[in-house]
Amino acid sequence: MASPTLGRYNSPPFVFSYSDRIYPMNIRELLNQKVLNAMAAVGVPSDLPALIAPSKKAGFGDYQANCAMGAAKAMGTNPRELATKIVAALDLEGIAEKIEIAGPGFINIDLKPEWLGEQIAKAQRDARLQVEQVSSPQNVVIDYSGPNLAKEMHVGHLRSTIIGDSLARLLEFQGHNVIRQNHVGDWGTQFGMLIAELEEQLGAKGDEAMALKDLEVFYQQAKKHFDDDEAFANKAREYVVRLQSGDAQMLKLWEQFKTSSLHHSTEIYQQLNVTLKDTDVRGESFYNNDLAPVVKELQNQGLAVESDGAQVVFLQELADKEGNPSPMIIQKQGGGFLYATTDLAALRYRVNTLKANRIMYFIDARQSLHMQQVFTLSRNAKFVDESVSLEHLAFGTMMGSDGKPFKTRTGGTVKLAELLTEAVERAGALVSEKNPDLPSDEIAEISRKVGIGSVKYADLCKTRTNDYIFSWESMLSFEGNTAPYLQYAFTRVQSIFRKAGVTPESLTNAIIIGTEQEKTLAIKLLQFSEVLDQVAREAMPHLLCTYLYEIASLYMTFYEACPILKDGIEADVRDSRLRLCHLVARTIQQGLELLGIEVMERM
RNA sequence: GCACCCGUAGCUCAGCUGGAUAGAGUAGCGGCUUCCGAAGCCGUUGGUCACAGGUUCGAAUCCUGUCGGGUGCGCCA
Numbered sequence: 001m002a003s004p005t006l007g008r009y010n011s012p013p014f015v016f017s018y019s020d021r022i023y024p025m026n027i028r029e030l031l032n033q034k035v036l037n038a039m040a041a042v043g044v045p046s047d048l049p050a051l052i053a054p055s056k057k058a059g060f061g062d063y064q065a066n067c068a069m070g071a072a073k074a075m076g077t078n079p080r081e082l083a084t085k086i087v088a089a090l091d092l093e094g095i096a097e098k099i100e101i102a103g104p105g106f107i108n109i110d111l112k113p114e115w116l117g118e119q120i121a122k123a124q125r126d127a128r129l130q131v132e133q134v135s136s137p138q139n140v141v142i143d144y145s146g147p148n149l150a151k152e153m154h155v156g157h158l159r160s161t162i163i164g165d166s167l168a169r170l171l172e173f174q175g176h177n178v179i180r181q182n183h184v185g186d187w188g189t190q191f192g193m194l195i196a197e198l199e200e201q202l203g204a205k206g207d208e209a210m211a212l213k214d215l216e217v218f219y220q221q222a223k224k225h226f227d228d229d230e231a232f233a234n235k236a237r238e239y240v241v242r243l244q245s246g247d248a249q250m251l252k253l254w255e256q257f258k259t260s261s262l263h264h265s266t267e268i269y270q271q272l273n274v275t276l277k278d279t280d281v282r283g284e285s286f287y288n289n290d291l292a293p294v295v296k297e298l299q300n301q302g303l304a305v306e307s308d309g310a311q312v313v314f315l316q317e318l319a320d321k322e323g324n325p326s327p328m329i330i331q332k333q334g335g336g337f338l339y340a341t342t343d344l345a346a347l348r349y350r351v352n353t354l355k356a357n358r359i360m361y362f363i364d365a366r367q368s369l370h371m372q373q374v375f376t377l378s379r380n381a382k383f384v385d386e387s388v389s390l391e392h393l394a395f396g397t398m399m400g401s402d403g404k405p406f407k408t409r410t411g412g413t414v415k416l417a418e419l420l421t422e423a424v425e426r427a428g429a430l431v432s433e434k435n436p437d438l439p440s441d442e443i444a445e446i447s448r449k450v451g452i453g454s455v456k457y458a459d460l461c462k463t464r465t466n467d468y469i470f471s472w473e474s475m476l477s478f479e480g481n482t483a484p485y486l487q488y489a490f491t492r493v494q495s496i497f498r499k500a501g502v503t504p505e506s507l508t509n510a511i512i513i514g515t516e517q518e519k520t521l522a523i524k525l526l527q528f529s530e531v532l533d534q535v536a537r538e539a540m541p542h543l544l545c546t547y548l549y550e551i552a553s554l555y556m557t558f559y560e561a562c563p564i565l566k567d568g569i570e571a572d573v574r575d576s577r578l579r580l581c582h583l584v585a586r587t588i589q590q591g592l593e594l595l596g597i598e599v600m601e602r603m
Numbered sequence: 604g605c606a607c608c609c610g611u612a613g614c615u616c617a618g619c620u621g622g623a624u625a626g627a628g629u630a631g632c633g634g635c636u637u638c639c640g641a642a643g644c645c646g647u648u649g650g651u652c653a654c655a656g657g658u659u660c661g662a663a664u665c666c667u668g669u670c671g672g673g674u675g676c677g678c679c680a
Binding site: 049051053054055056057060064066069070072073079102103104105106148185187188189190284307308309310311312318320321322324326327328329331332333334336338339340342364365366367368369370372394396397403430431434435461462463465466467468469471473474477478479480481482484485487488489491492495496499500534538542543546549550553556557559560561563564565566567602603 | 604605606614615616618619620623625627628635638639640642644645659660661672673674675676677679680
C-alpha cells in the first residue's frame with residue numbers, strides 16, 4: 001500500500017503487470033495508467049499527472065482526464081491539439097465506447113456497458129466485492145475513545161469512539177494489522193478522592209457494584225464530600241500519595257473502582273456495537289514506570305530544562321511570530337508528572353513494543369497544540385523514527401441546536417447511556433407505527449439497530465474536523481442522508497429476493513447494462529474500493545457515508561425506472577437486474593459494517 | 604497578544620490532486636400508488652461561496668489582508 005501521507009491524492013506512479021494482480025484496479029487507477037501511457041507516447045514529461053476524475057455532469061462522459069491543459073502549458077503547446085494527440089495514442093479498446101475532447105481540452109471518456117457489466121459480475125461473485133487486500137500491511141495503532149474512568153461516559157466521548165472504531169474496522173478490512181488502544185483516564189489526583197469515598201461507602205453499602213451503580217452520582221458525592229469535609233479532603237490527598245507510592249490497600253481499592261467503571265464502559269461499547277474489548281485498555285497508569293525515565297532521557301539530551309522548579313521543554317519548531325518557543329511542561333515542581341509525560345511514554349510503548357508504523361489519535365481538536373507538542377518532541381528526542389506516521393485526527397465539538405456545546409436542559413453533560421436509550425425508544429416508536437404487524441421481538445431488534453445506527457451515522461456523516469449540531473429531528477426523521485434510509489434500501493433488496501424466490505448465488509447470467517440508470521448505478525458501485533482507499537488515507541468516514549447514500553439514492557432511482565419482477569420483463573433482464581440489486585445490498589451492508597452499523601431483513 | 608479551526612441556499616451540510624453551468628438533504632410549492640415496500644420517486648423555487656486584493660487559460664478550493672464566530676496558549680487531563 002502507498003505511504004500514509006495524508007491530505008493529497010498521489011497519482012499512483014507504480015508500475016505493474018496486470019496479470020500479476022488477483023484483483024483488477026479500480027476504474028480510476030486503470031484510466032490513470034492508460035492515460036499516463038498515452039501521455040508518455042506523445043512526449044509529455046512523465047512527472048505530469050493524468051488528472052482522472054469521475055465527471056460531475058451528465059454529458060461530460062463518465063470519467064474525464066484533465067491533463068491536457070496543464071501539460072500544454074508546461075510544454076508551450078496548444079491544449080486542444082495536445083488532447084487530440086493523447087486521445088489518438090490512448091488505448092481503451094474494450095473499456096470505453098467513446099472518447100471526446102471538449103472545451104479547452106477536457107478529455108471525456110464514456111465507458112462501455114459490456115465492460116461495466118463484466119466488472120459488476122466479478123464484484124457480485126467476489127466475497128470481498130473486488131476490494132483488494134493491501135500487499136504490505138502496516139501495524140496501525142489506533143488511539144480512541146479514552147474515557148475518564150472517574151466519570152460516566154458522556155456525549156463528549158461519542159465522536160472519538162465511533163469514528164475511531166470505524167477506521168479500525170476499515171483498516172482491518174483492507175488487511176492492516178490494527179492495534180486498538182483505549183487510553184482510559186485511570187490516574188491522577190481525583191482518584192484519591194474517589195477511593196476514599198469508595199472505602200467509606202463499602203462499609204455502608206456492602207460491595208462496590210452497589211456503591212458504583214451510578215458513577216455520576218458517586219462522583220458528585222465524593223466531590224461534595226471533598227469540598228465540605230476538611231478531614232475527608234485531607235484523607236483524599238493522603239490516599240493519592242499512598243496510591244502513587246504503591247500502597248497495597250490503596251491499589252486494591254483503586255482496582256475495584258477501575259474494574260467497576262470499566263464494566264460500565266464495556267456495556268456502552270456493546271450497546272454501541274463498538275469493537276473495543278477490555279484487552280484493548282492501556283490506561284494512563286500503564287505507563288507509570290516509564291515517566292521518570294522519559295524525563296531523565298529528555299534531561300540527558302539537553303531538551304528538558306528547569307524553569308520555575310518544573311521541567312520544561314521549549315519547542316522552537318512551534319514558536320510564534322516573535323520567535324518565542326512553545327513551552328511544554330513534562331514535570332511539575334514537586335515532581336509530579338503530567339499527561340504530556342504519559343503521552344510520550346505511551347508513544348515509546350507503541351513504537352518500541354507494538355512496532356507501530358502508523359499511529360492514529362482520534363482526539364478532540366482542542367488538544368491540537370498538545371498533540372503537536374508531543375509529536376514534535378518525540379521526533380526531536382528520537383523516540384519515534386521518521387518512518388512512523390503520527391496523526392492527530394482531530395474532530396470538532398458536538399453542539400446543541402443553540403450552537404453551544406451539547407448539554408442537558410439543566411446544563412449538565414448528557415450521559416451516553418441515556419442518549420442511546422432515547423435513540424432506541426424513538427426508533428421503536430417509529431418502527432411500530434410504520435410496521436405494527438411485526439412480532440415484538442423483531443421490532444425490538446430493529447429499533448435497536450435503527451436507533452443506534454442513527455446516532456452513529458449522524459456523527460460519521462459529518463466532516464470530522466468541523467463542529468456539528470446534534471439534532472434528534474434530523475437524525476431520526478429517517479429522511480435524507482441517514483442510517484435508516486440506507487437500511488431501508490437494504491431491506492428493499494431483501495424483499496425483492498424474497499418475492500423472486502431465488503438465491504443470489506444461483507444467478508450466473510450476464511449482466512446487461514441497458515439503461516442510463518443501470519449504467520450510473522454500475523459505475524458508482526465500481527468505485528467502492530476508491531472510496532475506501534481515500535477514507536483510509538484521510539481518516540474521513542463521511543466520504544464513505546456520502547458514497548453509500550449515493551448508492552442507495554441511485555438504487556431507488558433505478559428501482560423506479562427499471563422493473564424487475566413485473567410482467568413482460570425477460571428472464572435475462574430480470575436476472576441481470578437481480579444481480580445488480582444484490583451487489584447494491586452487499587455494498588451497503590459491507591459499507592455500513594465498516595461504519596459499525598447493522599442491517600436487517602425487514603423494517 | 605499569539606496560535607489553530609471555521610464562514611457555501613431559510614436550516615443542516617457536501618464540494619476529492621485548482622477544472623466545464625457550485626451540489627445534496629430538509630423546509631416551501633406541484634406531481635406520482637389498479638404495478639417489485641410511498642421510511643419512496645419525479646419536477647420546481649432558493650446562493651455576491653463573509654469581504655477585498657493577488658497568483659493563472661481557469662479559484663468555493665492556493666497566497667495576503669480585513670471583518671465575524673469558535674477553540675487553545677508553563678505546573679488539570
